[in-house]
Amino acid sequence: MVDTASSIELGFIGFGNMAQAMAQGLVNSGALPGGRIHACAGHFDKLQATAEKLGVNAHREAAEVVEASDFVVLAVKPYLIEQVVEPVRDLLAGKAVISVAAGRDFAFYESILAPGTHHLSTIPNTPIAVGAGVVACEQRHSLTDEQLGAFVNLFGQIALIEWVDGKLLSTASSVAGCGPAFAAIFLEALGDAGVKHCLPRATAYRLAAQMMMGTAKLHLETGEHPGAMKDAVCSPGGTTIKGVAALEKDGFRGCVIDAIDAIQGA
């Protein structure tokens, strides 16, 4: 039964960066105890060590994970998906299969899973580890209403669930899945600038990180246009507009757009 989030048994095939971030977010938020999470990976010894930290059940075989779980998250690198699905293809029928693999959409899973298997393609991001993630989901899926409700109840506790058309999933992945790397570079750069102007590094990072979190929260909670948020900080002839002008001169917006273009192969 998967009628409530707390009764779910959740499996991970692959327990690397993304799977651990999801498990960490669920366990540390209290959304799901580690004892209800099952995982397998390429190297069992390494898995045991990471699973133990979260109280997650480590399994040697993918089949054991599938048998123990209502929801099975496919969290291996995209090129390995077919290889890990093939031996458990029949066992996955009747489960809810959640993909987190980049570039693997509804049509792909229809072609490799047993007919009638319930599945959903998603792209999460690593801030899900601290309950502030994004899970971009393809609008087209084949979960039952009950499975969908349980999925949203569970992951909605640690992430914004955003539904997008299949052809936009890779763009959503570039913005929200790759975005943490860009945001981390911005954070590091602000830290370097603070240090250049004599702030202790730890202080500079804390100030910059809290500022980024607060700015994001302000936008999410008010829906205010980013341009209006920028204008609200720029008084005429003031200091902030001088910084904004320097960023524009150096092509800040263009650099960010170029980064997404590079991922999308544009």
Ligand SMILES: NC(=O)c1ccc[n+]([C@@H]2O[C@H](COP(=O)([O-])OP(=O)(O)OC[C@H]3O[C@@H](n4cnc5c(N)ncnc54)[C@H](OP(=O)(O)O)[C@@H]3O)[C@@H](O)[C@H]2O)c1
């Ligand atoms: N990282 C991100 O920010 C991010 C964001 C969105 C989506 N994703 C997606 O998440 C997926 C995983 O990425 P990742 O960054 O977590 O990769 P990762 O850290 O390299 O983890 C991959 C996991 O797969 C395991 N694995 C390898 N071969 C296996 C097999 N035959 N059977 C079972 N498990 C096997 C690995 O185990 P061993 O290490 O023991 O070999 C490891 O636990 C990818 O499809 C990626 O597109 C990642």
